[in-house]
Amino acid sequence: MASPSTSYRLAVASRALAALAGGYLLTASMIGALALFLPMERAAAALTATMLSFAIYACSVLWAFAARSAWLAWAVIALPALALEALLWSRSLLVIP
């Protein structure tokens, strides 16, 4: 059995990074958004969003390894994460503490 090639190793590492780090950031931004936009009281929304977080993270990790290519894995994880982060950041510009 030939040892895995460098490109294979890079692909695996890339997917792992997308899963672990990208997935966590996606989860964080999603639950941040959910906490603000769920139609419940603030505390209930934050609680619900946090309870859902592990399911979101698990889906991200599974996607990162099930996607047809490492690039696709990154795209589906990073783009929504960046969009949501931008949305949440814009809120901090508008909210008057």
Next chain:
Amino acid sequence: MAWLHAWAGWPAGWILYAVFISGTLSYFRPEISHWMRPELATAREHPDSVAMAMRILQERAPDSSRWVINLPNEREPTLRVGWMAATEPGKADRLIGRFDGVVLDPSTGKELQPRQTRGGDFFQRFHYELGLGQVWGRWLVGVCAMAMLIAILSGVIAHKQLFRNFFTFRPGKGQRSWLDAHHAVGVLALPYHLLITYTGLITMMFMYMPAAVETAYRYDPGGFLIEAFPNPPHAQATGRSARLTAIEPLLQQAERQWNGAAPATIVIEYPGDAGARVQMQRSAHGKLTHTGQFIIFDGVSGEMLSIWGEESGAMQAHGVLYGLHMARFSSASLRWMFALCGVLGTVMVATGLVLWSVKRMPQRAEGERAMLSQRVVEILNNGTITGLPIAVAVYFWANRLLPVTLAERPAWEVRCFFAAWALMYVAALLQNARTAWPRHFFAGALLFALLPLVNGLTTSAHLGITLMQGPAIYAGFDLSMLGIAALLAIAAWNTSRERPERKEAAGDTLPSGTPMLEERS
């Protein structure tokens, strides 16, 4: 997906084995703690516990700001009475002060002096901290729990014939048997594994995933705890003295409110003051949610002031998920079901770890030395899978054999646990793998089987007595030790048999080595 399952399960596997074993033991935390304090063996429940507790409190701490009564129950038959001791004469503030208390036998009123030990609490804390402290330990367990969740989900997705092979177990076929065993224990208790992993993550969810709370409460940092988990307000001292109301009628009121469920804890704030409050907490039995259920009474008039439980749907959901993990609500038979599932989970992790070694063994020719990485995995597997049960047994042995007056006794018991565990890795290092497994399992079986004997020689609450007169907790514990010994003996017998190394039909054996990620099988 099979690739992901192997790589998610494997590095975290050793940690998860420790988490599963200590978690299963934690289902019986009160029983273990009770057994480890044999001075409490004579305690029996008694209906007049409250009156007894009030008498002690009036004698010992009449000026205290806070009295706490832990009522006896089936699993903890002692009456525990505590109070905030005054740091200056006559002034006991609830915020500063030393908490003092006694343990009583409710049937005789006698004060008991249990030996110093961490009891079952050690296993519970080890379960989510592994002895590594609040930060490192909890994060490590959390990461491994997340890996477990991924392993479960990827395992289900990868196992195409999940239901076709549901009832299949073919022993004695080498590698195939290990896989069958792993499938069997994994699939049979699949709802449990999913539940326990997810709810386990829930218990520490604010530590692992703070983003939701942080975002919603960015401009109001303390607000979340106040809104999501409101606590009953503390009483205020008025400085005027007034007679404390009778407690027994309040007990009955509480029981009526809770449809027959009894209070487990009574807290009296500022007894003897006009602003006194009596707070009763419901026992966990029979109510799924983990959130505490309180009733507050006025301490002078006995009037029911407020009832506290969960409010919003989200709080209820959180309480139930948390409660499902702790399983405090369960009856005895349901608790044994949970423990059975915990054992299945432990076996699932163990067989998964062993599959790693077993898959690589056919690649070696007879007599050829194993690769270093294979040897390291073998040693870690052996030291963890056989070493942890042995460490648990040693912890119980230490509880009976260490002198009662030893300074830092609880710490020494824990040191014995870790020392035994560490030694098992050394033992695995020094031995041939094939003989080490049965020997270690046999040693574990022996240690557990002899525990009731050690108990009999060092205490007066041994099986000869407890089987006839009780307490049932002691009899149950000793018998469980024999049961664990039997399981380990079966494992020893199983690992000592020669595995038939025969040519298997194509498609019957696993492909040697770990499947590559890009293979779509």
Next chain:
Amino acid sequence: MSFLTFALAYAGLAALSLAMNRHAREVFQRELADGPRLALRSAGGCLLVVSLILTAASSGWPVGTVEWFGMLTASAVACVLLLTYYPRAAGVLAAVLPALAVVVLIHDRYMAWSSP
């Protein structure tokens, strides 16, 4: 949770397992036709549902559901072990256990009814 509900859960799972060719071969020494297999599957499913309803009736739906899952796991373990080592016994028990449980139930009811 009671002996009856456990027996029903076991019988249900055993029926489902016997509807599979692999296990029918072990117990009946032959494969079953489609008709009996469908009957076994339906019976198995019904027994499981009845077991759930009875458990929920006595312990309430929240705790009852949890108890039911626990019983399923325990009876699944029993079923697998029996099918592996004593397949005939697995099949026999599927009929005997519920019958025994009903007898016990009737006995308990009779004792309660006849005592003052």
